[in-house]
Amino acid sequence: MPIKNDADRWGWISLGIHWLTVVMVLGLVVVGFLMQEMPNSPAKFNLYSMHKMFGLTVLGLTVLRLLWRLFAGTPAPVAGTPRWQAAAASLAHGALYLILLAMPVSGWLYHSASGYPPRNLSWFGLFKLPSLSDRDEGLRDAALAAHEWLFIALAVIVTVHALAALKHHYVDRDRTLARMLPLAKPAPKPQDPPGA
Template identity: 40%
Template sequence: MKPKYTLIARALHWLVALGIIAAFALAMSFDDMPLSMAKLKLINYHKWIGITVLALVALRLIWRLTHRPPALPDHMATWEKLVAHVTHGALYVLMFGVPLGGWLYSSAKGYPVVWFGLVQLPDLVAKNEALADSIKEAHRIGGWLIILLAAAHAAAALKHHFINRDDVLKRMI
């Protein structure tokens, strides 16, 4: 059997993936809703998941830096390995950047981020409506980019499993 990712690496990978999907689905559900208590509740859930994803990604990065992942298969072309590394790098940038962007947006808008209604996080910037508008758009674009890259990442894993018939996907399951 080829080397697998550690149990902790696999758990963090799937928890982050589920968190990103849930946060994105929530954002899509409240995006066009009129302002109401129901919308505010969904926005809070979105924030809670985003901050949780941010914390999990920080743990994941620490784990990855201290626990070398299995090498990519020898049969992969150099360009495929390069694309895999660039995609992973971009995903990490987005996994940090999108939740931080949401936190920045809330701060600039003057809305507190209270994780699970228990821990009020500090504002990252002072209230600034113009800045909030810019950050909101960057956060939205980042959300779409992370979903698109994650879909490409998943498609590549499925290609390895069903077409190449190698162990790339099995290492993360």
Template identity: 35%
Template structure:
């Protein structure tokens, strides 16, 4: 059977799987890149890492918007019957929180560069100039958005760690196939 682009009643389709793992890899990579770039002693290297961080942030924002749109038009398969009532209620809330943080985090970064008094243009992957958000430039606003971006990054990382732990619990302890559904795409006939 041929793998399906869309989700079925038992598995995710390859579009959902590719978006999930691509966003996950970029999100985790962004956290690590952000951690390194602010601790790099070389100003030139730090500047280049910041530009890469901004580029990946814009890419992440576009991908998560695409992921949300895809999710709204393509229902997720239901959880297996073995999943308890508490987890059935908390899983959608956890996914909603992940989506919210994945949108809020790059938006806060965009706000940060938009209010910066340094006025360094954002050029995603050196392809075009990304316009700033219509926010007033000031040191106070830059300080606020720097803090907001930092707190969102750590809260988002904690949510991702919780998500990974839950997936590993399902796979290794419960052995209920929840993780497998996000690895092996559905077939067209399922």
């Protein structure tokens, strides 16, 4: 598999970040709900810290992923995809990117406006991040509401997105999902015999 995307395949950098993000987002959602139900304890505090660190990792990975996308481009929709479907997919992908940026930022803003110590979040002890605001209850509540609504939007769009990928694979039987999976073969050349 190439490193860089080409006209008919995702390269391993885009593919790797896509699936790493999927795993981290799933973990963040499960932990996000579980941690709130726990009684106050060091374990609860650690889980909140982990949620924040991994959430910020998603933010960093998404920025890197978008920069890489600018440089490496994206494969064209598979041949035969109706124009409306390609447009709907682009819209959904744009919305997913926005949410992958806005969810961590709203969490970071919530942390900052709550005034919880430490004021400056440290990313796995490697470097410190600035606080996005002073303590502010109105801003804190707005940031938390945004975090919750963004989660609902994410859940709806990801469900449609995943169902669309499965439909391409099992109903249309095209390469849309296969080329986002490791070990996908290159698209057959027009001169290749069927089954090559």
